[in-house]
Amino acid sequence: MASQRQFPKYNANALSEICSSSSISKSEVPRARDVIKSVPIYYKEDIPLVDASEIMNEWHTILKDGPGVFVVKNLSDNLDTLDRAQVAANTIIDREKLEYPARGDHFAAGGKNERIWNFFQKHAHQDPEGFVDYYSNPVLNLICEAWLGPAYALTSQLNIVLPSGAAQEPHRDFPLGFQSSEQTARYPAITQIATQLLTLQGAIAHCDMPLESGPTLLLPFSQKYDAGYSHYRNKELVEYFKAHAIAIPMSKGDSIFFNPGLHHAAGANVTSGSDSVRRSANLLQISSAFGKPMESVNRTAVVLNVWDDLKRMHAECGFSYSLDALICIAGEGYSLPTNLDLDPPPPHAHCPPSHQDVIRRGLREGWDYYRAKEELIRRENVRQASA
Secondary structure (H helix, E strand, O other), rough: OOOOOOOOOOOOHHHHHHHHHHHOOOHHOOOOEEEEEEEEEEEHHOOOOOOOOOHHHHHHHHHHOOEEEEEEEOOOOOOOOOOOHHHHHHHHHHHHHHHHOOOOOOOOOOOEEEEEOOOOHHHHHOHHHHHHHHHOOHHHHHHHHHHOOOOEEEEEEEEEEEOOOOOOOEEOOOOHHHHHHHHHOOOOOHHHHHHHHHEEEEEEEEOOOHHHOOEEEEEOOOOOOOHHHHHOOOHHHHHHHHHHOOOOOEOOOEEEEEEEOOOEOOOOOOHHHOOOOEEEEEEEEEEEEOOOOOOOOOHHHHHHHHHHHHHHHHHOOOOOOHHHHHHHHOOOOOOOOOOOOOOOOOOOOOOOOOHHHHHHHHHHHHHHHHHHHHHHHHHHOOOOOOO
């Protein structure tokens, strides 16, 4: 029978049947060290950079057909780098409190959290060297490519949940997670399902996160509920989530990645007094080359902020795993859309060069900052439609 254009009305049993009948065993994720509350737990030191296809396949299966979420312990294993990133974040937060005194939040009341929108670009501007240390992470690059393939676009928002901060409402994430139920219902069912394949959600813990501090609440396997974007605000579904959601405590430097269709919510931070925790995490949203990210990022500005570091890394080790990860994360990987009159494919290629292609060419040819700026801006300008 042909599929229907729209999902049927809310079925109170549909999500619970999926979640209660689904499970995962350690034998299904042999490269994980453990499975806790249906969440596979990996360690950075166990992850190969050479011949990584098997672990990438494992992650992909988890995100699509498994519990929809996995943890990588010690993803950011240099705590000095994390502390440096948090110092940069605190400086930005203090400055923006003066610039945006009444700024709101999403899925939580304004003023209860401290959030930096587009922390990715602001981090590169505030502390270029620290940004380089943070994002030249080959394992992060593998995780992104496992779900999205090459030419993905990473953005991030630094979020601090203060002591006594309430839990978020359970939700799914961008893109349809930010639309109203009425807007979502206008998209065909198959389009709603497809959006899950275009985004990866992640978070890196900038502090220890005991359960009392409210690490992310998760409903494993809920991404398999196809109608979830249409119905996640339903009162019965919210109550089911609150009754069955789980959380994994995190240590500083640990990370979590999940399918954007997984029903989740930041937990309540009930810490207080001498045991209080300012729960800080860098929230990563990684978008497919074929989807649009949530935030606009001036990637030329990001790259120019760290150009001297890119040159130094290339001079020391060539195109190492770490340098390649940084280029993939900082630069624009997909060359379209463009102005094909001014920017046609070269004679022996199908697409004009991407932002990342220009970066790699500049490093090979030893461009200084000013040449890099000239070439990157020229690449931007030639892509614009003519007046």
